[in-house]
Amino acid sequence: MKTEQLLSLCQRHHALLLKSDEQTIVIAVVDTPSPELMEALRFATQKRIDIECWSQERMDKHQHEAPRSAADSATGNPQGVTDLLNQILEQALRQRASDIHIEPAENQLRIRLRVDGVLHALPLLEAALAAPIAARLKVLGNLDIAEHRLPQDGQFTLTLTGRTVSFRIATLPCRGGEKIVLRLLHQVEQALDLEALGLSSRQLAFFRAALNQPQGLLLVTGPTGSGKTVTLYSALQARNREEVNICSVEDPLEIPLTGLNQTQINPRSRLTFQSVLRALLRQDPDIIMVGEIRDGETAEIAINAAQTGHLVLSTLHTNSTTETLIRLEQMGVARWMISSALSMVIAQRLVRRLCPHCRQQNGEHSGLPRPVWPRPLPRWQPTGCDRCYHGFYGRVAIFEVLAIDNPLRQAIASGAGTEVIEASARQAGLISLFEHGCMAIEQGLTTLEELLRVLGMPDGH
Numbered sequence: 001m002k003t004e005q006l007l008s009l010c011q012r013h014h015a016l017l018l019k020s021d022e023q024t025i026v027i028a029v030v031d032t033p034s035p036e037l038m039e040a041l042r043f044a045t046q047k048r049i050d051i052e053c054w055s056q057e058r059m060d061k062h063q064h065e066a067p068r069s070a071a072d073s074a075t076g077n078p079q080g081v082t083d084l085l086n087q088i089l090e091q092a093l094r095q096r097a098s099d100i101h102i103e104p105a106e107n108q109l110r111i112r113l114r115v116d117g118v119l120h121a122l123p124l125l126e127a128a129l130a131a132p133i134a135a136r137l138k139v140l141g142n143l144d145i146a147e148h149r150l151p152q153d154g155q156f157t158l159t160l161t162g163r164t165v166s167f168r169i170a171t172l173p174c175r176g177g178e179k180i181v182l183r184l185l186h187q188v189e190q191a192l193d194l195e196a197l198g199l200s201s202r203q204l205a206f207f208r209a210a211l212n213q214p215q216g217l218l219l220v221t222g223p224t225g226s227g228k229t230v231t232l233y234s235a236l237q238a239r240n241r242e243e244v245n246i247c248s249v250e251d252p253l254e255i256p257l258t259g260l261n262q263t264q265i266n267p268r269s270r271l272t273f274q275s276v277l278r279a280l281l282r283q284d285p286d287i288i289m290v291g292e293i294r295d296g297e298t299a300e301i302a303i304n305a306a307q308t309g310h311l312v313l314s315t316l317h318t319n320s321t322t323e324t325l326i327r328l329e330q331m332g333v334a335r336w337m338i339s340s341a342l343s344m345v346i347a348q349r350l351v352r353r354l355c356p357h358c359r360q361q362n363g364e365h366s367g368l369p370r371p372v373w374p375r376p377l378p379r380w381q382p383t384g385c386d387r388c389y390h391g392f393y394g395r396v397a398i399f400e401v402l403a404i405d406n407p408l409r410q411a412i413a414s415g416a417g418t419e420v421i422e423a424s425a426r427q428a429g430l431i432s433l434f435e436h437g438c439m440a441i442e443q444g445l446t447t448l449e450e451l452l453r454v455l456g457m458p459d460g461h
Contacts, residue, residue, distance in 0.1 A: 003017075003020055005044070005146055006020060006025070006044070006045070007139070007145050007146070008144055008145060008146035008147075009037075009040055009041070009044060010027060010037075011142075011144070011145075013029075013034060013036060013037040013040070014029070014030065015027050015028065015029045015033070015037055016028040016029070016054075016059065018052065020047075022047075023047060023048060024047055024048045024049075024050060025041070025045060025047050025048070025049050025050070026050045026052065027041075027049065027050070027051055027052070028051075028052040028053075028054050028059065029051060029052070029053060029054065030053075030054055030055070030056050030059050031053060031055075031056075032053060033051050033053075081129070081132040081133060081136055082136065084125075084129070084133070085133055085136055085137070086160065088100065088111060088122070089158065089160055089165075089167075089182075090160050090161055091113070091122070092113050092182075092184065093160060093161065093163070093165065093184070095113055095115050095120075095389060096115055096116070096389070096394070097113040097114055097115050097184065098114050098115070098117075098183065098184055098225065099113070099114040099181055099182065099183050099184070099225075100112075100113055100114075100181070100182040100184075101113075101114070101119065101179070101180075101181055102130075102133060102134070102137075102179065102180040102181070102182070103174075103176070103179050104127065104130035104134075104174075104176040104177035104178065104179065105127065105176040106127065106176060107127055108124045108125065108126070108127050109124065109125040109126065109127055109129050109130045109133070110124060110125075111125065115389055116352045116353075116389065116392050116393075116394060116395050117225065117350055117351075117352060117395060117454075118352070127176075130176070130177050130178075131177065133180075134171070134177070134178050134180060137169055137180055137182070138152070138169075138171070140156040140158070140167075140169070141153075141154030141155065141156045141167075141169040142154050142156070143169070143171065148173060148177075148178060149173055150173070151170065151171055151172050151173070152169075152170075152171045153168070153169060153170040153171070154168075154169050155167065155168050155169065155185075155252060156169065165184060165185075166184075166185040167182045167183065167184060167185065168182070168183040168185055168252060169181075169182055170183075185252075185254055192230070192233050192234045192236075192237040192255075192257075193234060193237070193238075194207065194208065194234050194235065194238050196234070197230070197231060197234055197397055197399075198396055198397045198398070198399070198440075199399050199401070200399075200431060200436065200439070202429065202431070203399055203401040203431065203436075206344065206401050206403040207235070207344070207346070207401060208238075209403075210343045210344040210403065211235055211238060211239060211311075212239075213311060213343060214309065214311065215306055215307070215308075215309050215310055215311055216306050216311060216312070216341065216342070216343030216344070217302060217303060217306035217312045217314070217341045217342050217343060218235070218311070218312070218313045218314075218343055218344045218345075218346075219293075219313075219314055219315065219316050219324055219342070219344070219345045219346070220232055220313070220314075220315050220316075220345075220346045220347075220348065221315065221316045221317065221318045221319075221320075221321065221323075221324050221345060221346070221347045221348075222315075222317070222318075222347055222348045222349060223317060223319075223349075224317070225350070226348055226349050226350055226397075227348055227349075227350050227395075227397050228315045228348065229254055229255065229315075230255075231346065231348060231397070232289060232313055232314075232315065233255050233257060235313060236248070236257065236260060236287065236289055236313065237257065239287055239311075240257070240259045240260065241259075242259075244286045244287060245261070245283070245284060245285050245286045245287070246259065246260045246261065246285070246286065246287045246288075246289070247260070247261045247262075247263070247280045247283055247285040247287070247288055247289070248260055248261070248262045248263065248288070248289035248290075248291070249263045249264075249265060249273055249276040249277060249280060249288075249289070249290055249291060250262060250263070250264055250265070250289075250291035251264065251265045251273070251291050251292070252264055260289075261283070263276050263280075265291075273290065273291070273292075273294065273298045274297050274298055274301060277290065277298065277301045277302065277305070278301065281301075281305060281310075285310060286310070286311065287310070287311045287312075287313065288302075288305055288310050288311070288312045288313070289312075289313045289314065290302055290312065290313070290314040290315075291314070291315065292314065292315050292316070292317075293314050293315070293316050293331075295331065296331035296332035296333065299328055299331045299332075299333050300332075300333060300337075302314055303333060303337050303338070303341040306341040306342075306343075307337075307340060307341050316328075318347070319347070320347050320400065320433070321345040321346070321347045321400050321401075321402035321425070321430075322402070322418040322421050322422045322425070323418065324345045324347075325338060325342075325345075325412060325418070325421065326418060335412060335413055335414075335415055336413050338412055339404075339409045339410075339412040339413040340409070340413075342404050342412070343403075343404055344401065344402065344403050344404060345401075345402040345404075346399060346400070346401050346402070347399070347400040347402075347433055348397050348398065348399050348400070348433075349397070349398050349433060349437075349454050349455060350395040350396070350397055350398075350454070351395060351396055351398060351437065351440070351446045351450045351451055351453075351454050352392040352394075352395055352396075352446060352450050353392060353393055353394045353395055353396040353445055353446060354380055354382055354391065354392060354393075354444060354445060354446055354447065355382065355384075355385060355387060355388035355391055355392060355393040356393075356444075357385055357387050357388065358382075358383045358384060358385035358387070358388060358391060359380055359381065359382060359383070359391070359444060360380070360381040360383055361378055361379065361380055361381070361444075362379050362380075362381050363379075364379045365377060365378060365379060366378075366379055366448050368438075372434065372457075372458055373434075373435065373438045375442075377438060377441050377442065377448055378441065378442065378444070379447075379448070380441070380444060380446075380447045381447075382447065392450075396440060396445045396446060398433055398436040398437045398440055398451075399431075399433070399436055400430070400431065400432055400433040400436065401430070401431070402425055402430060403428070405428060407424055407428070408421065408424055408425060408428070411424050432458070433455060434451070434455055434458050437451040437454075437455060438451070
């Protein structure tokens, strides 16, 4: 029996593989081994089976502090693989990476780090390391190491360089083997403060006004990795008081917050967004946060909650504020429901922030078409120093805030297109994403090239 299959068998029966050689298998269990486990082992192998009976405390301690035992058995070169992986993870921490991409190919293993939204490749590794690294990560994430045909996802926590870091792991079968992406969770102690988000004073005033309403639906939109979660949590923290009951349903639970009742969905246990949301409405909430609106049913429950005396905050994957209306309509939500419930839509993106220590202005100015931006923009040069990474340090958010007033409600209810709604919003003082980005360039926070990389040129220019 292959070591991978043996590990999978032990995992199914809540046992721990300690050792496997030519003659002997050593397994640890809590209290006494189950008859099903013993029968499965006798059927699977002819080797001598030694059972160690551990206390639950010892098992928990082992799994928390030293999850390498099972991984060591799976990898064949345990220490080398464990050390190599730890080096990669520590390098990702040092370089402030948000994601680690592990991509196997026929002749090599490519590892890339996403730093400030841009992927950077590390030196190539041998292709033979792909399987041991994948096995080690799967064991850490409590995944099925014998399963190579289906995507899997999980979560684990490690102590690296004296810091406790949580990772989200997602696997995907591909031509060269299994691609693995690790997302570093809450590795930065970020101040959850509305003032720190980077909204303009006018945008911030609109946001605060919507947050202080007793009811309504407030949506934050943007692609994956655009900072929506931090914006939502900052909003919740602004309303986090003893007299306010805040409940959330999330997938995954990214930032634990004191004072919030946070529920993580678990589809395997039939704990879905829909079922948790229905349950939350019976928990007497003042504010409800839904991690993401993914389907029409979730959208409808959220909108109904917003119409019946609750403030509902959520995220949606759209490109702009006005496209959100079309997206909700495509999910099957009626226009009149959208117009009565929706109070605000915020679209956002993250652009790389210029390092304040080494940025340089080359004296030239960039001229954009006047309808796009009326003033010449300064040309900033990211030079690079020992404090930053390629001239950039961290990211800055740019926003588009659509506050729903009465004229907009009427336009939405009457079935007006995005152009009409956008024109009405512009008259009310809407600052577009691109315009907010240009304001960031004038302040020396980012470059025009970076803004165009993230947003492109506005339509029609």
